Amino acid sequence: MVDTIFSHRSIRKYLDKPVEEGVLNQILMAGIRASNTGNMQMYSMIVSTDLDLKEKLWEVHFKQKMVLQAPVHITFCVDVNRFHHWCKASGTSIPYDNFLWFVNGAIDAVLASQNVCIEAENNGLGICYLGTTVYNADRIIEILDIPKGVIPVTSIVIGYPDENPTLTDRLPLEAVIHREKYNDYSKMSIHEFFNEKDNSEFSRKLVLENGVKNFASVFTEKRYKKDDNIFFSKKYFEILKKQGFFNHD
Amino acid sequence: MVDTIFSHRSIRKYLDKPVEEGVLNQILMAGIRASNTGNMQMYSMIVSTDLDLKEKLWEVHFKQKMVLQAPVHITFCVDVNRFHHWCKASGTSIPYDNFLWFVNGAIDAVLASQNVCIEAENNGLGICYLGTTVYNADRIIEILDIPKGVIPVTSIVIGYPDENPTLTDRLPLEAVIHREKYNDYSKMSIHEFFNEKDNSEFSRKLVLENGVKNFASVFTEKRYKKDDNIFFSKKYFEILKKQGFFNHD
Numbered sequence: 001m002v003d004t005i006f007s008h009r010s011i012r013k014y015l016d017k018p019v020e021e022g023v024l025n026q027i028l029m030a031g032i033r034a035s036n037t038g039n040m041q042m043y044s045m046i047v048s049t050d051l052d053l054k055e056k057l058w059e060v061h062f063k064q065k066m067v068l069q070a071p072v073h074i075t076f077c078v079d080v081n082r083f084h085h086w087c088k089a090s091g092t093s094i095p096y097d098n099f100l101w102f103v104n105g106a107i108d109a110v111l112a113s114q115n116v117c118i119e120a121e122n123n124g125l126g127i128c129y130l131g132t133t134v135y136n137a138d139r140i141i142e143i144l145d146i147p148k149g150v151i152p153v154t155s156i157v158i159g160y161p162d163e164n165p166t167l168t169d170r171l172p173l174e175a176v177i178h179r180e181k182y183n184d185y186s187k188m189s190i191h192e193f194f195n196e197k198d199n200s201e202f203s204r205k206l207v208l209e210n211g212v213k214n215f216a217s218v219f220t221e222k223r224y225k226k227d228d229n230i231f232f233s234k235k236y237f238e239i240l241k242k243q244g245f246f247n248h249d
Numbered sequence: 250m251v252d253t254i255f256s257h258r259s260i261r262k263y264l265d266k267p268v269e270e271g272v273l274n275q276i277l278m279a280g281i282r283a284s285n286t287g288n289m290q291m292y293s294m295i296v297s298t299d300l301d302l303k304e305k306l307w308e309v310h311f312k313q314k315m316v317l318q319a320p321v322h323i324t325f326c327v328d329v330n331r332f333h334h335w336c337k338a339s340g341t342s343i344p345y346d347n348f349l350w351f352v353n354g355a356i357d358a359v360l361a362s363q364n365v366c367i368e369a370e371n372n373g374l375g376i377c378y379l380g381t382t383v384y385n386a387d388r389i390i391e392i393l394d395i396p397k398g399v400i401p402v403t404s405i406v407i408g409y410p411d412e413n414p415t416l417t418d419r420l421p422l423e424a425v426i427h428r429e430k431y432n433d434y435s436k437m438s439i440h441e442f443f444n445e446k447d448n449s450e451f452s453r454k455l456v457l458e459n460g461v462k463n464f465a466s467v468f469t470e471k472r473y474k475k476d477d478n479i480f481f482s483k484k485y486f487e488i489l490k491k492q493g494f495f496n497h498d
Contacts, residue, residue, distance in 0.1 A: 001275065001371065002251060002279065002367055002368055002370070002371050004251070004281045005283075005364050005368055006278075006279065006282055008282055008283070009315040009386050010284060013287050020290060021427070025422070026250065026312070028422060028426055029255075029422060030251065030267050031425075032419045032420070032422060032425055033254055033257055033419070034254075034257070034363065035256055035257070035259060035366070035377075037380045037381070037418055038468065038473060038474075039418070040348070040420075040468065040473060041419065041420055041425060043425070044425055044426075044431070045426050045427070046426075046427040046429075046430065046431055047426060047427065047428055047429070047430050048427050048430070049259070049429070053429060053430070062321075062324055075363075077431075080357070081433070082424065082434055082439070082442075083468075085434045085436075086439055086443050087437045087465050088434075088468055089436060089443075089449075089465075090422075090462075090463045090464070090465035090466065091442065091463075092462075092463070092465050092466045092469045092470065093469045093470075094366045094469075095469050095473065095474060095475035096473070096478065098478050098479055099482035099483075099485065099486050100383065100478050100479075100481045100482040100485060101478065101482075102378065103383050103402070103485060104383065106352070106355060106356070106359075107355070107359050107380075107402065107403055110315050110355075110356050110359040110360060110363070111331055111362075111363050111378075114283065114359070114360050114363035114364065115363065115367075117284070118251055118254065118277075118364075118367060119250070119251055119254055122250065122251045128284075129284045129360075131287070131353065132287045134349065134352050137312055140364060143430075144427075145430045145431050145433075146431045147431065147433050147490055148477070150431065153356065154356055155350070159354070163369050167410050168288055169288070170281045170282070170288075170290065171290055173277060173280070174492060175331065175423065176280075176290060176292070177277055177282055177293075177294050177295075177296060178293055178294070178295040178296065179296055180295075180297050180298070180302060181294070181295065181302070181393045181394045182295055182393050182394050182395045182396065182399065184330070184394075184396050185331055185334045187334075187338060190284055190331070190334045190335055190338050191338065192333075193411060195280060196337075197263075213339075213340070213341075214339045214340075214341070215339070215378050216335050216336050216338075216339035216341050217280075217339065217341045219287065219289065219332075220341045220342045220343075221341065221342075223287060223342060224287060224289075224344065224345070225317065226342055226344035229344050229345065229347050229349050229350065230347055230349075230463050230497045231316045232349045233347040233348035233349040233350075233495075233497055234348075235389060236348065236349060236352065237348050241303070245292065246392045246482075248479045248482055248483060
């Protein structure tokens with residue numbers, strides 16, 4: 001059993017203690033050992049530790065304190081730019097500026113990120129993913145001088161933990177797993193699978209705090225609302241085109 | 250150091266030996282412990298072991314022998330369908346049928362898949378990712394009865410290895426890592442970073458076999474050609490729209 005997988009919690013408070021260069025190096029090496037499409041490694045990791053840069057990134061990531069606190073910030077990007085440079089240097093064509101390679105590269109980047117996280121946690125470090133990367137990818141592109149052919153998909157912060165939170169709840173395994181084929185949900189199975197979530201102390205507290213009728217509404221009416229989702233969908237898709245991942249109809 | 254990360258090789262030959270139910274369960278549990286957006290778990294894992302199903306999947310995955318050989322096949326999907334069922338049961342709106350949640354869900358699905366792979370390898374099993382998932386997602390949707398709101402992004406096969414391949418080469422760490430900001434590549438740095446790849450015995454052999462002028466051309470002219478890339482880009486994007494992940498301009 002890989003203990004770090006089963007004991008993973010996102011860490012949002014960090015000690016004022018840098019990550020040793022040797023440890024950081026090993027963590028990054030773990031990233032590049034991940035599977036990737038055709039061994040073409042269509043991703044890049046941008047490792048930022050500079051305080052000024054972190055302050056700019058903190059603004060973009062909705063001013064979450066941990067972005068300032070954690071000593072290391074890594075932005076994982078789809079990257080066809082490096083491969084295209086190689087194609088040019090080899091006098092051949094430039095065929096990866098399209099949606100397929102955004103998807104392939106995103107898979108590769110995320111496989112690398114998870115290796116980095118597991119290896120980091122195995123070294124006593126804490127991590128937290130930043131979903132805000134997709135929301136403000138345009139500003140991250142500016143801050144980190146990211147060229148065409150490259151687009152951020154996710155980011156993490158890494159550092160020594162200054163908190164020890166409990167494990168987060170998950171849906172029962174049967175809710176997420178389908179045996180053989182996809183078994184669509186019935187009203188009854190949804191009720192069964194979400195029952196614990198709906199009735200936990202945690203969710204009741206959030207429902208009260210947010211003044212909504214139930215836990216699902218905390219997500220749909222407060223945290224991830226339709227208008228925001230559509231706004232950020234359009235925005236990220238525009239960035240994707242601008243970065244050169246959609247040179248076709 | 251998480252040994253399985255550093256000793257990972259894709260396994261393409263499998264013993265005729267099933268994966269024990271207890272082991273499989275533990276591996277799947279590892280998947281759901283992964284970080285995910287807002288703890289909303291917008292993904293599903295479809296675990297197929299049935300021979301007839303595997304034969305259909307084998308056809309779709311370009312008839313790669315390992316798909317028939319390996320006892321377990323897992324299809325990782327973005328899934329907003331389950332969450333939407335919950336929204337409906339809770340009498341609230343249905344806001345996740347858009348591109349943002351395709352991207353969020355794809356990240357979540359791939360984080361789960363990498364946990365599954367690392368835990369599998371830690372149990373003595375071998376794995377291989379199937380990039381062909383994106384190419385023929387429409388046929389996978391048919392075979393596995395996948396409803397609207399769900400789209401396959403990657404698949405793996407799992408089983409006991411019947412081969413012991415060497416580690417695959419990777420670009421030097423400095424080629425994939427950028428310190429502080431993105432450092433774009435020069436002709437010189439590209440030459441330096443790809444030198445080993447260009448001149449390895451492995452690549453020279455492939456160049457000869459494929460009758461092309463250099464290693465980059467093996468990718469651009471043979472394996473991942475522009476026309477194919479554009480064909481599959483358009484196809485996957487259409488599937489994405491059809492599955493309900495693009496209900497906006």
